[in-house]
Amino acid sequence: MNTKKAMLIDITLCIGCNSCQDACKKANNLAEGGEKKLSPSAYTALEEHDGVFVRRMCQHCEEPTCASVCPVGAFTKTPEGPVLYDENKCIGCRYCMQACPFQVPRYEWSSTYPRVQKCIFCHGRITQGLQPACAEACPTGATKFGNRDDLIREALERIKTEPTKYVNRIYGQHEVGGTSILYITNVPFEQLGFKTELQATALPTLTWNALSKIPGVVTVGGVFLYGIWWITNRRTEVQRFERKLAEMEQRSNGNHS
Amino acid sequence: MKQFLSKLTFWKVTAAVILLAGASATAIRFFGGLGAATNLSDEFPWGLWIGFDVLCGVGLAAGGFTLAAIVYIFNVKRFEPIIRPTILTAFLGYLLVIVALMFDLGRPLQIWHAFIMWNPRSVMFEVAWCVILYTAVLSLEFAPVVLEKFNMTKTIKVMKKVTIPLIITGVLLSTLHQSSLGSLYLIVPEKLYGLWYSTSLPIFFFVSAVSVGCAMMILESFLSSRAFNRGLEMNLLTEIGRVAVLVLGVLLTMKIVDLADRHAFSLLMQPRMETYLYWFEISIGVLIPLVLLAIRKVRENQNGLFLSAVMIIIGFILNRMNIAITGMEGWAGVSYFPTWMEITVTLSIVVGGFVIFSLAAKYLSLFKHEEHEKSSQPINEWIEDLRTVSQGN
Numbered sequence: 150m151n152t153k154k155a156m157l158i159d160i161t162l163c164i165g166c167n168s169c170q171d172a173c174k175k176a177n178n179l180a181e182g183g184e185k186k187l188s189p190s191a192y193t194a195l196e197e198h199d200g201v202f203v204r205r206m207c208q209h210c211e212e213p214t215c216a217s218v219c220p221v222g223a224f225t226k227t228p229e230g231p232v233l234y235d236e237n238k239c240i241g242c243r244y245c246m247q248a249c250p251f252q253v254p255r256y257e258w259s260s261t262y263p264r265v266q267k268c269i270f271c272h273g274r275i276t277q278g279l280q281p282a283c284a285e286a287c288p289t290g291a292t293k294f295g296n297r298d299d300l301i302r303e304a305l306e307r308i309k310t311e312p313t314k315y316v317n318r319i320y321g322q323h324e325v326g327g328t329s330i331l332y333i334t335n336v337p338f339e340q341l342g343f344k345t346e347l348q349a350t351a352l353p354t355l356t357w358n359a360l361s362k363i364p365g366v367v368t369v370g371g372v373f374l375y376g377i378w379w380i381t382n383r384r385t386e387v388q389r390f391e392r393k394l395a396e397m398e399q400r401s402n403g404n405h406s
Numbered sequence: 407m408k409q410f411l412s413k414l415t416f417w418k419v420t421a422a423v424i425l426l427a428g429a430s431a432t433a434i435r436f437f438g439g440l441g442a443a444t445n446l447s448d449e450f451p452w453g454l455w456i457g458f459d460v461l462c463g464v465g466l467a468a469g470g471f472t473l474a475a476i477v478y479i480f481n482v483k484r485f486e487p488i489i490r491p492t493i494l495t496a497f498l499g500y501l502l503v504i505v506a507l508m509f510d511l512g513r514p515l516q517i518w519h520a521f522i523m524w525n526p527r528s529v530m531f532e533v534a535w536c537v538i539l540y541t542a543v544l545s546l547e548f549a550p551v552v553l554e555k556f557n558m559t560k561t562i563k564v565m566k567k568v569t570i571p572l573i574i575t576g577v578l579l580s581t582l583h584q585s586s587l588g589s590l591y592l593i594v595p596e597k598l599y600g601l602w603y604s605t606s607l608p609i610f611f612f613v614s615a616v617s618v619g620c621a622m623m624i625l626e627s628f629l630s631s632r633a634f635n636r637g638l639e640m641n642l643l644t645e646i647g648r649v650a651v652l653v654l655g656v657l658l659t660m661k662i663v664d665l666a667d668r669h670a671f672s673l674l675m676q677p678r679m680e681t682y683l684y685w686f687e688i689s690i691g692v693l694i695p696l697v698l699l700a701i702r703k704v705r706e707n708q709n710g711l712f713l714s715a716v717m718i719i720i721g722f723i724l725n726r727m728n729i730a731i732t733g734m735e736g737w738a739g740v741s742y743f744p745t746w747m748e749i750t751v752t753l754s755i756v757v758g759g760f761v762i763f764s765l766a767a768k769y770l771s772l773f774k775h776e777e778h779e780k781s782s783q784p785i786n787e788w789i790e791d792l793r794t795v796s797q798g799n
Contacts, residue, residue: 187448188448214593217525217527217528217593218528218529218530218593219525219528219530220520220525220528220530220531220533220534221519221520221523221524221525221531222523222524222525222528223523238519238523239512239513239516240511240512240513240514240516240517240519240520241511241512241513241514241516242510242511242512242530243451243452243512244528244530244590246448246451247451247452247593247594248593248594250596250597252448252449252738254448255448256440256448256451256512257439258439258440258441258446258447258448259438259439259441259442260439260441261436261437261438261439262512262513263439263440263512263513344596346596347596348595352593352595353527353593355592355593355595355605356527356528356529356589356592356593357527358592358605359529359585359586359589359592359608360526360527360529360532360589363532363582366578366581366582367578367582370577370578370581371574371578374475374479374574374577374578375570375574377479377480378478378479378481378570378574381479381480381481382481384481385481385483
């Protein structure tokens, strides 16, 4: 049985009531502010694009870029789906922010001991068998929580029943290897600020291609450099020796005569 | 000496002003946070400190491993006169990178986490270890110069025994480190503009580091010869210029092949900012110095050589800044320009490097080298053995 959880966000159903953000702030003890953009105190925010509301949050990638780039392993992907951040490990290099294909992680720029902040997919609630606070609060069902496989099936079903209404694409199904947050919409994704050029390959593969070559570079390089040194060193040694030998011979010849 | 001081007064005043501004910027950074001191944002999390201090700092230190390989591995001993200042520059470069990182990291005091919390899948993890290990190697490579000052001949003898393994380790670490800075950007295929993003970024970073290593050797020799009234090893530098031609040629060819592979030639003609910056960078840093240095007369001329080296260095800095900053701005959708605090901290670190270098030049024998005779010691013993054997017969 697949226990991987996900959320399906149906943009056509969102009325922009902001209940999701309010509930999120309550559940995660975040300062109030009614932000219209992600911020260190807003794990989720409703962005308005020409009257259409797009709920932004961490996508919880199947193969998270942030988890792969973090030098101290401060990010982990849990089996249930959430990508979690451990502030006690973080050194503040911000490579996660630089690398995230969705521009999600936020930083506490004004703090002298800053944290990276982002949605945690209400990990605590999920493991207790509850829904994330936002999904529970959504009055229209625009955000729906469930098993990832089931939600993909449901999304396909919705698109199939109303093909003229929906764009034929589930954003998050394949992007950068798939994500736990899935979107369907009636307005083209490009017009809603989605990064539609993302490939289906998980980004960590790109760096891994380079990193996995290191052992080879070290061994081959080491042997190569040592070999060159041995040859060049040997050559000068032999030259020096021959010179000395010639000198000695000359000297001994001189003695004999 | 007096003349030397009075000549430098202007620079001393400038340095003092920079350091003063840098000190106040430092206070703002550590008491007010990154937000108070920098123009960094959630959309643009890496700025001047990573783009210049780290990427360029490490690159400009590349003379160290290039020359170490030439002298010790390829055994071209006639370059020995410039090895000490070059290794020192590399060592300073790395120290400066570490200082800059302490400014840029959000939680600098947690930097030791990199030692114990491993994530081998992270390029940044590789970078961290390369910085730590190569700084250690460089300090060992330079240690004999300091030990000499205190007449610690025994320690020096022991260290001499491990020279070759040390140099090989250093060259390998540098190779990994230079290329890994390029690998950092492999993870942002959509964010970094197409003229710069390539899966060959690690190789480009490595080859361009070797080219700038050559240029730095030339520049350092010129500057120190002027500042300390030494002669100039023109014949050596001319040869380094020739090596630079080869390296630049390789770099240019690889870049062209790469653009062809990616079907990205059309990007070279688009009327947009990135295109102009790219052409500027390639002309200054690769095309023009390649042509200039290929001409023998230019190579053998002091001014020609110096100018070419400076162009390579400027082109290199432009390349790193384009990758770290201008090439990323388009996707991020924001423009970034560093604050006076970011700039003065950077300048202060550079000034610090100059100060340490000139102190070392004054108190350590950076430019002297009396090792030639000593190195023939073992061969004499060998000859002695041979003599006794032949006499026995």
